[in-house]
Amino acid sequence: MAVNLGRGGWWHLMRTGAWLGWQIGSNWTDPFLFAAYSVFRPVAQGLILVFMYLVISRDALSSPMFAPVYLGNAFFVFVGQVMTGLSWCIWEDREFFRTFRYIYILPARLHWYVVGRAAAGTAIGAVSVVILLVLGRLFLGIPFYVSRVNWVYLLPVLLLGILPCAALGMGLAGVYLISARHGGVYSEALAGVFYVLAGVVYPVDILPGWAQALARMLPLTW
Numbered sequence: 441m442a443v444n445l446g447r448g449g450w451w452h453l454m455r456t457g458a459w460l461g462w463q464i465g466s467n468w469t470d471p472f473l474f475a476a477y478s479v480f481r482p483v484a485q486g487l488i489l490v491f492m493y494l495v496i497s498r499d500a501l502s503s504p505m506f507a508p509v510y511l512g513n514a515f516f517v518f519v520g521q522v523m524t525g526l527s528w529c530i531w532e533d534r535e536f537f538r539t540f541r542y543i544y545i546l547p548a549r550l551h552w553y554v555v556g557r558a559a560a561g562t563a564i565g566a567v568s569v570v571i572l573l574v575l576g577r578l579f580l581g582i583p584f585y586v587s588r589v590n591w592v593y594l595l596p597v598l599l600l601g602i603l604p605c606a607a608l609g610m611g612l613a614g615v616y617l618i619s620a621r622h623g624g625v626y627s628e629a630l631a632g633v634f635y636v637l638a639g640v641v642y643p644v645d646i647l648p649g650w651a652q653a654l655a656r657m658l659p660l661t662w
Contacts, residue, residue, distance in 0.1 A: 450552045457556020461529065465560055482517075482568035486575050489513055507582050512640040514572040518598075519605050519634060519660060521565030524627040525558035526609025530616040554613055558606075597662060604659045634660050 466474040493499075493506060533540035543553060576582035612627050619626070635641070637651060638660040644652055655661050 449548060453546070453548050453552045454556035454559070457529075457553040458559045459556075461525075461557040461560030464532070465564060478564060478567055479571060482571040483575055485568075486510075486514075486572050486580075490580065501580055506580075507576075507584075508643075509641050510572075510576050510580065510582055511584070514569050514576070515598075516635065516638075516640050517565045517568050517572075518562070518602055520631055521561045522558060522602055522605040523609040523612070523631060525561035526554055526606060527612035527616055527627045529554060529557035530613045534616070535621060551610065551613075554610070558609065601659050601662070634658065637661070 489510065490501065493509060494501070497503070497505065499505060530540065533543060544550065546553070573582075573584055577584045608630065609627070612630070615626060637644075637647070637655040638658055639655060644655045644661060647655060
């Protein structure tokens with residue numbers, strides 16, 4: 441049974457988890473060096489996607505099909521960072537650092553620590569999304585204009601898409617608590633299923649009928 445650490449105890453635990461998640465995510469390196477890495481990494485991801493699109497589709501980047509593919513992959517970063525971030529920290533602390541037993545017996549609810557660990561990765565993911573959008577607009581000709589964005593629609597839908605990812609991440613964190621050592625692939629496998637079904641790289645309409653029905657029930661599709 442968790443013990444109450446007092447007023448603000450949950451915030452202290454979540455903040456500590458976020459600090460630890462940032463340090464681990466940045467590999468304990470210099471903040472300036474990690475900031476440069478945080479910029480170059482999404483740029484490299486965007487270029488990989490561009491070359492894959494050119495090779496597979498053989499269409500020009502000006503094709504109407506490229507913009508949805510690029511934007512879908514950019515926003516899918518949130519899925520990996522939120523869902524995997526909430527669950528992977530359990531696996532990481534348990535199998536890699538062997539410190540989870542000490543965290544588990546803390547006199548506080550474990551989920552605040554998990555949320556804190558995932559918050560750092562989510563913040564880094566948000567920066568990656570912004571960089572990918574800027575890269576697409578300035579260098580790849582993606583017709584993305586801030587003045588034309590329907591923010592009243594985008595922000596609630598983005599939030600409603602992140603919440604199921606967080607719920608799934610919490611569920612996977614519980615699975616990781618009781619799974620064997622080979623369970624580290626669960627979150628990546630589930631994210632791969634969403635990558636196929638949620639219309640990230642192609643329209644949902646080209647899927648088989650049963651897959652279309654399943655895809656339209658997923659919040660991530662919308």
